[in-house]
Amino acid sequence: MSYLVLARKWRPRSFDTLIGQDHVVRALTHALSSGRLHHAWLFTGTRGVGKTTLSRILAKSLNCAQGITATPCGHCQACTEIDAGRYVDYIELDAASNRGVDEMTQLLEQAVYAPSSGRFKVYMIDEVHMLTGHAFNAMLKTLEEPPEHVKFILATTDPQKIPVTVLSRCLQFNLKQMTVPAIVDHLQDILAQESVPADPQGLRLLAQAAAGSMRDALSLTDQAISFSAGDLTAAAVGEMLGTLDQSHLLHLLQALAAADAPGILAVADDLAARGLSFQAALGDLAVLLSRVAIAQRLGHAQADDPLAEDITALAGALTPDDVQLFYAVAVHSRHELALAPDEQAGFVMACLRMLALLPEGRVPPVAMGSPPVAQADAPRSTAATAAALP
Numbered sequence: 001m002s003y004l005v006l007a008r009k010w011r012p013r014s015f016d017t018l019i020g021q022d023h024v025v026r027a028l029t030h031a032l033s034s035g036r037l038h039h040a041w042l043f044t045g046t047r048g049v050g051k052t053t054l055s056r057i058l059a060k061s062l063n064c065a066q067g068i069t070a071t072p073c074g075h076c077q078a079c080t081e082i083d084a085g086r087y088v089d090y091i092e093l094d095a096a097s098n099r100g101v102d103e104m105t106q107l108l109e110q111a112v113y114a115p116s117s118g119r120f121k122v123y124m125i126d127e128v129h130m131l132t133g134h135a136f137n138a139m140l141k142t143l144e145e146p147p148e149h150v151k152f153i154l155a156t157t158d159p160q161k162i163p164v165t166v167l168s169r170c171l172q173f174n175l176k177q178m179t180v181p182a183i184v185d186h187l188q189d190i191l192a193q194e195s196v197p198a199d200p201q202g203l204r205l206l207a208q209a210a211a212g213s214m215r216d217a218l219s220l221t222d223q224a225i226s227f228s229a230g231d232l233t234a235a236a237v238g239e240m241l242g243t244l245d246q247s248h249l250l251h252l253l254q255a256l257a258a259a260d261a262p263g264i265l266a267v268a269d270d271l272a273a274r275g276l277s278f279q280a281a282l283g284d285l286a287v288l289l290s291r292v293a294i295a296q297r298l299g300h301a302q303a304d305d306p307l308a309e310d311i312t313a314l315a316g317a318l319t320p321d322d323v324q325l326f327y328a329v330a331v332h333s334r335h336e337l338a339l340a341p342d343e344q345a346g347f348v349m350a351c352l353r354m355l356a357l358l359p360e361g362r363v364p365p366v367a368m369g370s371p372p373v374a375q376a377d378a379p380r381s382t383a384a385t386a387a388a389l390p
Helices: 022-034 051-063 076-083 101-111 133-144 180-194 198-208 214-227 234-241 246-257 263-275 280-300 308-317 319-340 345-357 382-388
Strands: 040-044 091-092 121-126 150-156 172-173
Touching: 022 040, 022 051, 051 076, 051 091, 051 121, 051 150, 076 172, 076 280, 076 345, 091 101, 101 121, 150 214, 150 280, 150 345, 180 198, 180 214, 198 214, 198 234, 214 234, 246 263, 246 308, 246 345, 263 280, 263 345, 280 319, 280 345
Parallel strands: 040 150, 040 172, 091 121, 121 150
Antiparallel strands: none
């Protein structure tokens, strides 16, 4: 049997196994339990947060052999065939590939016929914002007053492009992005059942790289398992993702706190030698500075922070003004890297700017190697110059 990727193998099959969308699950379960079923739902949210999964669970709830229920059995013909993607009365349409008025007209013509074996015909239109204006107009009347045996589920990552006439005919649910702790907890549960050892810090790196998408997190985990030969350490995951080792940033902040320009240049050279992104380095530096600022405000680093000891030391070495200044320079310098001759030069200039903007007396004067200008050679004052004139 061929390998089934984690994102498909561990796709939720019921509402109670869906992660991070409690507000949507609550509304749908109450509607199913009370029988107050709308004819059209719209699920919005970024990729990989559960729009298609919710659609399939909802289709099972509507067509389960036990009746309309918020807890489909998962064993009847309707439930098993919907999970397998071959249920005749559950139709998934990709609007990105079928976006014209002809495809929509054909779908609406088929909708008038009764279901073949189920209780409802459920049409799931993914990326519905890709439909043309004529296709939207063709579906308006049917979407407002569909046959009793038809339910529409629309999904999109860009609801701003959907006409308001369509939005007003649907119940809209916005699916949230997954938080890093929620992704880490879910990955730990899955990997424990897969018997794959994993370092919590490595899973945190995967969760951060997923940017709120559970599907992306599972896909990255599959990649990390192959890359690390089944041992998900923080070092292996960081190498796979090309993420910056936090020790580089700690050394950089320590050099900034000590006004150590050679130390700053050494960090930049090390990043260049490793082929790491200076754009990502400035972003990670800003995140680290925010953690230092929180530690200064609270008086201690957050307990679950793996760098708590180093952050506490930096919070004492830097003043709050220093942290705010460095943060502002790091954030703004990310946009300026595209204008720099090369990324390393832009990164070095950003770090030196942090030093240059510190208050006078915080940074030692720059040693240029030439003797200072003699007092006798200094320009005379205006009054002395005026007195010397005939």
